[in-house]
Amino acid sequence: MSDDGGLWLLLLGPAGATGLYWALYRYYRNTDKSHDFEHETAVEAKPVTGSDRKVDEVRGTQETRIDGDNVRAYRKRVTRIRRNSS
Amino acid sequence: MSNSASPPPVPPYTGPGSPQDVPPPPGSFPIDPASLPPPIRDELLAPDPVAIDTSAAELKDGLNRCPKCGATDIKQKPGSDLLICLYCRNEWHAQRVEEEFGLGEGLDQLEGTVIASGARDIAADAASVMTFKCTGCGAEVTVNTENAMTARCHWCRHVFGVNEQVANGAVPDAVLPFHIKKDDAVARIRQFVDKRRMFALKAFKEQFTPENVIGVYLPYMIVDGKASADVSGHGEILTRTYTQGSGDKKKTYYDADVYQVERHVDFTVDDLPLESSSERGNLDTGTNTNNIINTILPFDTKNAVKWNASYLSGFSSEKRDSGVEQLRPRLENQLLSIARAQVEASTSRYDRGVRWEQEGLSVHGTRWVSMYLPVWLYSYHQPGSNGGMLHYIAVNGRTGETMGSVPVQQWKLLLAALTVGSVLETIALMIVGNT
Numbered sequence: 001m002s003d004d005g006g007l008w009l010l011l012l013g014p015a016g017a018t019g020l021y022w023a024l025y026r027y028y029r030n031t032d033k034s035h036d037f038e039h040e041t042a043v044e045a046k047p048v049t050g051s052d053r054k055v056d057e058v059r060g061t062q063e064t065r066i067d068g069d070n071v072r073a074y075r076k077r078v079t080r081i082r083r084n085s086s
Numbered sequence: 087m088s089n090s091a092s093p094p095p096v097p098p099y100t101g102p103g104s105p106q107d108v109p110p111p112p113g114s115f116p117i118d119p120a121s122l123p124p125p126i127r128d129e130l131l132a133p134d135p136v137a138i139d140t141s142a143a144e145l146k147d148g149l150n151r152c153p154k155c156g157a158t159d160i161k162q163k164p165g166s167d168l169l170i171c172l173y174c175r176n177e178w179h180a181q182r183v184e185e186e187f188g189l190g191e192g193l194d195q196l197e198g199t200v201i202a203s204g205a206r207d208i209a210a211d212a213a214s215v216m217t218f219k220c221t222g223c224g225a226e227v228t229v230n231t232e233n234a235m236t237a238r239c240h241w242c243r244h245v246f247g248v249n250e251q252v253a254n255g256a257v258p259d260a261v262l263p264f265h266i267k268k269d270d271a272v273a274r275i276r277q278f279v280d281k282r283r284m285f286a287l288k289a290f291k292e293q294f295t296p297e298n299v300i301g302v303y304l305p306y307m308i309v310d311g312k313a314s315a316d317v318s319g320h321g322e323i324l325t326r327t328y329t330q331g332s333g334d335k336k337k338t339y340y341d342a343d344v345y346q347v348e349r350h351v352d353f354t355v356d357d358l359p360l361e362s363s364s365e366r367g368n369l370d371t372g373t374n375t376n377n378i379i380n381t382i383l384p385f386d387t388k389n390a391v392k393w394n395a396s397y398l399s400g401f402s403s404e405k406r407d408s409g410v411e412q413l414r415p416r417l418e419n420q421l422l423s424i425a426r427a428q429v430e431a432s433t434s435r436y437d438r439g440v441r442w443e444q445e446g447l448s449v450h451g452t453r454w455v456s457m458y459l460p461v462w463l464y465s466y467h468q469p470g471s472n473g474g475m476l477h478y479i480a481v482n483g484r485t486g487e488t489m490g491s492v493p494v495q496q497w498k499l500l501l502a503a504l505t506v507g508s509v510l511e512t513i514a515l516m517i518v519g520n521t
Contacts, residue, residue: 009518013511021503023117027130028282028492031371034109035383037358037420038427044193045353048432056344058322062337066322069439074108074426077419081316081446 038074109381123506129284152176160396167263167389169396180391183260189310189455190388193354196312196451199410204259204393205307205456207409214256214405231256232405235303235398256405258456260308260390263397264301264483271462271481272296274488278479285502287493290466290477301483303398303458304379305406307362307413308387310453311355315425318348319443321436342438349429357387358420360413362406362456367416375478375491382482382489385459389484403458410454422447460484468493 026032070076110116119130152160152171163170163177170177184190187202214232219225220239229237235256266274275296283291326341361367361380369377391397422445433440460483468475479490 009514010511012514013507016510017503017507019117020122020506021499023115024126024285024499024502025494027115028285028494029375030378030381030489030491032109033381033489034369034377035359035380036109037383038108038424040384041358041424042356043353043424043428044356045351045428048349048351048429050347050349050429050432052321052348053346054343055320055346057325058340058342058344060339060341062339064340064438066320066342066436066439066441068441070442071430071433071436071440072108074423074430075419077422077445078317078319078442079444080422081444 125284126502129281132281153178161399162263162397164267165265167265167391169394180394180397182388183390183392183455184388186392187259187455189453190356193310193356194312196310196354196453198451200451200453201410202259202453202455204257205410205454207411208407231403233402235395235403257393258305258406258458259393260455261303261393261397261458262385262387262390262460262484264401264460266460266462266481266483266486268299268301268462270486271299271301271483274481274486275299275462275464275479275490278488278490279492282492285494285499287468287495290468290493293466296464296479299462299464299481301401302461302463303401303403304366304461305362305404306457306459307360307408307410308390308455308457309355309358309360309413309417311358311417311421312353312450312452313355313421313425314350314352314448314450315422315429315446316348316350317426317429317442317445318346319441321345321347321433321440322438323435324437340438345436347433347436347440349432351425351428353425353428355421355424357384358417359383359385359387359459360416360420362408362413363404364408364412366404367408367413373472373475375476378478378489378491379461379463379480382461382480382485382487385482385484387457387459390457398458401460406456417452418447418449421449464490466493 070078115130119127122130152174154176155171155174160169160171162168168177168179214230216229216231218227218229218237220227220241223239223241225239225241227237227239229235279286279294279296322342322344324340324342327338328341329336329338331337361376366376366379368374369380371377425447426442426445462481462483464479466477468477475493477491477493479488479492481488
């Protein structure tokens with residue numbers, strides 16, 4: 001076994017303890033729960049429209065996902081373009 | 087100095103456990119229970135006992151007259167939306183607001199802001215205490231609309247209900263009657279806590295009396311809306327994966343094409359519920375457990391009936407203190423989230439994800455209806471700094487969905503975590519030592 005692999009294994013204890021504490025705390029206190037209004041509200045949407053334009057290429061990155069991926073973090077607000085709302 | 091007519095932007099919600107995080111799927115647990123020690127695993131996997139649904143709490147008389155005989159001895163038929171006259175046994179159903187006011191129609195034609203009369207702004211000088219003159223004996227009867235909508239004349243036992251929409255915002259447009267009976271709610275709360283006893287605070291376990299649960303009508307704004315949203319950002323599509331180096335130095339690299347992604351969606355939402363009590367609408371999990379009450383949403387608001395104080399006899403209630411304008415930022419926030427969820431499917435080709443950078447919303451029309459929704463609430467106050475923490479266990483008065491916050495005994499939880507961590511570390515050390 002390599003040295004790196006051995007060091008990784010030594011993290012098992014602290015990681016397991018932290019993970020169990022966090023998971024049980026959430027199970028008791030449920031601080032992560034809220035109404036899932038995105039999926040539990042009756043929404044009727046017209047077909048989504050839009051455009052896709054290639055603008056750049058990334059070469060040789062070690063990241064598995066795009067930096068700042070928020071496609072599933074619906075509630076993380078990004079820069080708001082203000083329009084007139086009635 | 088800025089002359090801008092638009093209000094300053096609302097500061098973003100932050101913090102761990104904030105309800106701005108998308109909640110995990112129902113029933114999911116972040117760790118595989120099979121890998122945990124047997125006592126913990128057994129507690130997590132214990133089946134839900136069947137909730138007992140037997141008799142209902144007796145409801146008090148209402149002021150409304152029976153349409154058949156004129157008697158005032160009226161109550162809600164337990165477990166149903168019916169009102170029943172105890173004198174002649176006549177049963178009748180109050181008019182559903184959905185049909186009465188056509189709330190389910192014309193969503194795609196909504197324009198401007200349509201506000202039902204019960205959702206009007208609360209008059210600034212409105213008092214919570216209302217006084218009625220008893221028609222039976224002439225005595226004066228007061229009702230504190232902060233927490234009750236009915237009161238009994240202390241001389242002639244006549245029951246008064248606040249039946250007219252008044253300027254203090256206490257009377258909503260509609261009420262959704264309780265379906266879940268008290269015994270059923272008690273059973274659900276008991277089963278919720280029974281699955282969370284091992285690490286629960288000792289004082290909580292000793293004082294746990296779910297029979298003390300109270301039925302509360304909480305104020306909500308039910309909003310229909312028509313909106314359009316635009317989002318734009320960047321997405322990446324993987325084009326090549328390769329490794330370089332060998333042995334310990336072997337590393338994986340990725341090539342990707344970067345796209346400018348723009349999406350537009352037009353949509354309508356039907357019956358989006360918003361807490362119209364500013365206290366209940368504060369979902370900061372660092373200071374309160376209101377997210378528990380928020381979690382038991384949604385309700386079958388299509389079955390709400392026209393306001394009738396008889397439905398509130400025997401139940402507590404909370405008064406609304408937020409109007410349409412106070413709630414509009416939260417509505418827009420939720421509409422943006424819904425739009426982001428709607429466009430997600432259209433980005434599936436971006437297998438390295440999408441980073442949305444800008445979003446915009448046009449609200450074309452909204453319709454606001456003020457409604458009382460039924461919740462069984464069990465509360466426990468945990469002493470501590472800054473006034474401690476009020477823990478709620480809430481049961482949806484219609485669907486029975488139950489959610490709660492059980493205070494934990496910190497040292498027990500720490501001990502369990504450290505024990506499991508130590509065992510894992512010992513195994514790791516053995517493996518490392520053997521190699």
